[in-house]
Amino acid sequence: MTPPQRQRRQPVPEPPEGPPQEDGKDVERLYVISGADGERAPLDLVTLIVARAEPPSSATPEQTAVLRMCRAPLSVAEISAYLSLPFSVMTVLLTEMLAADLVQARAPIVRQKIPDRSLLEAVMHGLQRL
């Protein structure tokens, strides 16, 4: 029996930005939001968020919930899951909280052209303990 055949592709220098068009239909985010300066903090799914303070009396219920759960570091993806809020809404909420100094963000480890060998070795050690 012969398996179906695929053809390898080459890296594309500049990946296309924004939503692809499919069948002529417009696909777009339901939530398009910008902050006061029109900028969103570059928050990744795995940016770690840590509370800097106890919830102030002026905090919204969402902010209070974030501050309570982020007493220990927690990724944006986890906060989004626990609050049942879409990722894009979560980044807006967190951008406001970062601007107000309520939380601190710890940037993720991202892929490098030459992968960081000591990191990979640490991950392998970590996986072996599973």
Added chain:
Amino acid sequence: MDFKGSDTIPGPRSEDHLPHTTTAAAKIVIVGGFGVGKTTMVGSVSEIRPLTTEETMTQAGIGVDDNYGSESKTATTVAMDFGRIRISDQVVLYLFGTPGQERFWFLWNGLFEGALGAVVLVDTRRLEVSFEVMGRLEERGVPFVVAVNTFPDGPRYPVEDLRAALDLQPEVPIVECDVRRRASSRDVLMTLMRFLHALALSRSRT
């Protein structure tokens, strides 16, 4: 949203708290066609109960009759399951099982751009459903390994036949796995890490 009416405060269980020393997180993506076992794999290796993050998008309805004569839009919720493994007191690893339809990938900022690498899960009964995903990863320069989730009724191909059919470079690992088993899923992740490590060595020499 109203949390006041609820006795439970949303958030992780106390045993799921990361240590304060955790400085950074890395991510790996698990891709593959619908029903190939991405969620099962995330669940079998994750140290926390798998979670789901959602994104909502609208799709303009074209050629759809609308009772009110206005442009109709339907909202679609796209969900992504993920899990977590603590690597050390400083580093934590996240695994994202991405939706099979690659047109949804743009919904999550940097999902692939920042990922250390990817696992492409394939089912030999429907090999072709993974072709598009592999092509996208190649275009984006995301290193990946191929994991064949073995189903009892799936055809078994020799690895070299699979490599030829998938048109993979000779160095790209292909492993068989049973994603329901933690040890098997972990071995797939180890294969990816060894592959990335070998890539690091070869690139640092050039």
